[in-house]
Amino acid sequence: MILLDLFLGFLKVGCFAFGGAYGAIPLIRDVVLSYGWLTDETLTYMIAVSESTPGPIMVNLATYVGSSQGGFAGAVLATLAVVLPSFLIILLVTALLQTALKNKYVQAILRGLKPCVIGIVLATGIYMVLGNILPLGKKEAFDLRALCITLLLGVLGLLWPRLRKKKLSPILRILFAAVLGMIFYA
Amino acid sequence: MKSKHILPDLLLTFMKIGFFTFGGGYAMIAMIEDACVEKKKWITHDEMMNITVIAESTPGPIAINCATFTGYKQAGFIGALAATLGMILPSFLVIYLISMFLDNFLEITIIANAFKGIRIAVGLLILDAACTMIRKMHKKILPRTIMICSAILMLMINLFAWNFSSISLMLAAAAVSLTVFMIQNRSAGKGGNAQ
Numbered sequence: 062m063i064l065l066d067l068f069l070g071f072l073k074v075g076c077f078a079f080g081g082a083y084g085a086i087p088l089i090r091d092v093v094l095s096y097g098w099l100t101d102e103t104l105t106y107m108i109a110v111s112e113s114t115p116g117p118i119m120v121n122l123a124t125y126v127g128s129s130q131g132g133f134a135g136a137v138l139a140t141l142a143v144v145l146p147s148f149l150i151i152l153l154v155t156a157l158l159q160t161a162l163k164n165k166y167v168q169a170i171l172r173g174l175k176p177c178v179i180g181i182v183l184a185t186g187i188y189m190v191l192g193n194i195l196p197l198g199k200k201e202a203f204d205l206r207a208l209c210i211t212l213l214l215g216v217l218g219l220l221w222p223r224l225r226k227k228k229l230s231p232i233l234r235i236l237f238a239a240v241l242g243m244i245f246y247a
Numbered sequence: 248m249k250s251k252h253i254l255p256d257l258l259l260t261f262m263k264i265g266f267f268t269f270g271g272g273y274a275m276i277a278m279i280e281d282a283c284v285e286k287k288k289w290i291t292h293d294e295m296m297n298i299t300v301i302a303e304s305t306p307g308p309i310a311i312n313c314a315t316f317t318g319y320k321q322a323g324f325i326g327a328l329a330a331t332l333g334m335i336l337p338s339f340l341v342i343y344l345i346s347m348f349l350d351n352f353l354e355i356t357i358i359a360n361a362f363k364g365i366r367i368a369v370g371l372l373i374l375d376a377a378c379t380m381i382r383k384m385h386k387k388i389l390p391r392t393i394m395i396c397s398a399i400l401m402l403m404i405n406l407f408a409w410n411f412s413s414i415s416l417m418l419a420a421a422a423v424s425l426t427v428f429m430i431q432n433r434s435a436g437k438g439g440n441a442q
Contacts, residue, residue: 077414078306083376085308087401087413095412102366106353109365110345112372115266116338117275117308124339128346136343140335147307148331151315152324154301162304165432166425171304173424174417176390179380180397181413186374187398188405193367197406210367218371234368242364243357 063131064138070096071123071142078143079171080178082118087185089122098130105189112231119143206245214238253322254329260287261314261333268310275310283317290317310334389427393420 070092078085086108093099099107104122111121120140127139154161161167191197193207217237221229260282268275276299283289290298295313302312311334318330353359384390397416404411 073414076306077417078308079417080380081309083373083380086373091413105366105369106349106362108369108372109362110349111342112369114338114341114345115268116335116341117310119308120311120335121338121342124342125346128343133343136339136346140339144307144311144331144335147305147311148315148327150305150307151301151312152319152327154305155316155319162301165428167304169425169428170421172385172390172428173393173421176384176394177397177417177420179377179384180394180399181401181416182373182380183377183394183398184401184405186370186377188402189370190367190374193370207363207367210364211371214368214371218375231372234372235365238364238366238368239361240364242361242367246360246363247357 064135066096067127067131067135067139068142071127071139072145074119074123075143075146078119078147079174080182083182084178085119086122087181089119089126090185093126098126101192109235113235210238210241210245213241254325256287257318257321257326257329258333261318261330262337264310264314265334266337276313279310279313279317283313289321294320389424393423 074085074088074092077088090101090104093104094101107122107125108118111118111125114121120143123139123143124136128136131138188197190211194204194211196202214234214237218229218234221227264275264278264282268278276295280292280295284292284295294316298313298316299309301316302309305312311331314330314334315327318326318328320326322329353362381394384394397420400411400416401413403409404413404416
């Protein structure tokens with residue numbers, strides 16, 4: 062039953078999505094790839110689309126995956142499932158348990174969860190960057206063009222703060238990457 | 248004090264915030280602060296600070312946490328529902344529309360090539376996010392060890408397609424941290440009043 066799977070899958074994501082949008086991406090990858098809902102490639106495209114459209118990234122990803130697998134009903138269920146845990150937890154915390162989060166055992170658990178999320182995000186980032194260039198997983202050959210684009214984008218990301226006095230925004234980085242993709246893969 | 252119009256007001260205000268903030272996360276906090284603290288005076292600046300701290304210790308998008316909290320403060324459960332729905336409605340509609348056209352869109356060669364480049368940017372964005380998180384992390388031995396072990400394990404899971412989910416990894420890390428805390432607590436409690 063795809064609708065139930067969507068609901069449960071994204072409920073799991075919603076329960077464990079600590080560390081903001083980028084903390085949730087590895088979880089969503091896990092769920093989406095293990096059910097075989099999307100390919101790694103489509104998911105990566107959707108991360109870029111979610112980053113460039115309004116709204117929280119994990120809500121956007123849930124809506125997209127839900128819609129691609131279960132139409133409108135799927136989109137509604139996946140979106141509700143991903144926000145339901147945080148909705149309920151905030152209600153509980155503000156209404157009843159204002160001190161629950163200060164409990165020393167809860168704090169001890171959170172001290173373990175947060176660095177773990179950082180490690181998972183780091184590994185996912187490394188894997189995705191390398192996976193674009195090297196023959197990991199399904200890719201057959203070393204991709205020289207991808208290496209060039211990676212290096213150019215990396216250098217741009219490092220130089221930008223010096224030239225413009227602020228960080229290269231995600232949307233600008235995606236735009237530059239799109240232009241480089243059109244040039245190199247033409 | 249609180250009029251009947253509070254529900255539509257909550258819904259529309261959060262829809263506006265949801266529609267005009269890109270990239271999610273901390274970009275939204277500034278918008279929410281401006282709308283809910285400065286203009287509408289629904290919550291105080293201190294409450295806003297408080298909720299961002301709570302958001303860091305609870306799962307889910309920080310913008311949703313803020314919306315739920317503000318809605319609840321104004322009009323209880325129904326208010327929380329109105330604000331949260333307002334927050335997700337715009338992105339839901341936008342993404343739903345995109346999902347209907349994305350496949351056709353990707354069949355155009357030049358767009359497909361652009362997305363091959365964009366794929367690379369996404370990897371770098373995630374790596375960048377990880378570096379920012381590492382910089383803000385507690386510089387103590389336990390969190391660092393957990394971070395490095397998790398990173399190595401997660402990389403192995405990805406590379407060798409091990410059947411071990413990131414959620415199991417998180418639960419293991421939580422268990423390790425809790426165990427270390429209880430052992431330290433017990434040895435610190437010896438002699439004194441152990442709890």
